[in-house]
Amino acid sequence: MKKQKIYLAGLIIAGIAIILFFMGKPEPTYTLGVISNFEGKNTQSAVNALKSVKLAFAEFKQEHPSSFNLQILPVDDSWDPAKIGKAYDILKVQSDFILFLTSSTAFLAIFDEVVSHTDMLHLLAGSINSSISDRDDNVIRNGIDDRLEQKNIAAFLEARNAGEILVIQDSKKNLQYNGVAFKRFSEYYDHGVVHTTFSPSEMDFRVPLETFSQGNFRYVYLIAGGCPREEGIIIQHLRNIDSTVQIMTTPWSKGEIFMEAMGRSRENVIIPTYVRLSNRQYLKFMNSYSARYGSSPGEAIESLLCYDMARILFKAVHRCRSAKGDLLKKEILSGSYDGTTGRIKFNQYGDLVGKLHFFRIVGGHREYLE
DSSP, X not given: OHHHHHHHXXXXXXXXXXXXXXXXXXXXXXXXXXXXXXXXXXXXXXXXXXXXXXXXXXXXXXXXXTSOEEEEEEEEOTTOHHHHHHHHHHHHHHOSEEEEOOOXXXXXXXXXXXXXXXXXXXXXXXXXXXXXXXXOSSEEXXXXXXXXXXXXXXXXXXXXXXXXXXXXXXXSSOHHHHHHHHHHHHHHOOSOEEEEEEBTTTTBOHHHHHHHHHSOOSEEEEEOTTOHHHXXXXXXXXXXXXXXXXXXXXXXXXXXXXXXXXXXXXBTOEEEESOOTXXXXXXXXXXXXXXXXXXXXTTOHHXXXXXXXXXXXXXXXXXXXXXXXXXXXXXXXXOEEEETTEEEEBOTTSBBOOOOEEEEEETTEEEEEO
């Protein structure tokens, strides 16, 4: 009996020692690298998205005060394929995981190197080139790829009997998105497409406008992601020629610059979006962001995608108690999440499963079109 008591006492003492050890052990500090356009033109969406990531972690720490700590390390790539390699070289050695908010063209420039670092999880928020979808790699893609995106847009226009459509495409700035988006759209849209292009750097819109003037188009589709000012100016010119023309944009046509460039011509422009403004999580995010920063993130979808992606990552790190890429990816893919853009679920490869909504601006307000 005496031996049993001694043995039991030993177990209790060992248990207490283990508890005290872990109680005294400091929580790990991880580094989240963020690559985006922090120093180039039109930086506001990247700045707001970074604030959204910081907000996501502040909220996470309120829920889990004893969990890990986080250092956020932003590095600029100006959404430029020539700069993103240097940014990645910095962060791949200083970060535990990396969040990309960049153009398709820039990300594709380093994609092969990204997937070679199999022990690190990479998170991509924004437009997704379908050449990197359906791959069992170390990337979580929190955006609809160009195939699903353009299939949604083509189906919407066909349902409205749009007829032959004039497509005006940026041919210089972001070809890995805009060029591929046109190719996908033309594959899915069955009622005729007339294709013309413009150069954002030269601000030369003569050919598209002449093509529109000489045709009889009820609908124009602008594929010019990453060119908000130029796209808004084209919309004004189109409406000056025909005030009744219906204009569709991509989901990446947004923000204050785009709205200001359209001026009064913004009325009835059809804009695809990831989110409905009545979404409970969206409203909660907007209120929290405004309370923390004293301003609104505006119309930029980038803030929503980065906020959702960051929250999902932080929960996974907390559950796994690790920064190992394979463990985190497995944990993320096993669940579904209430996000600002709706219910978020990834397929077995880490691709977002989702759909687009459509709205137009009427009297300064959104009117959703289903």
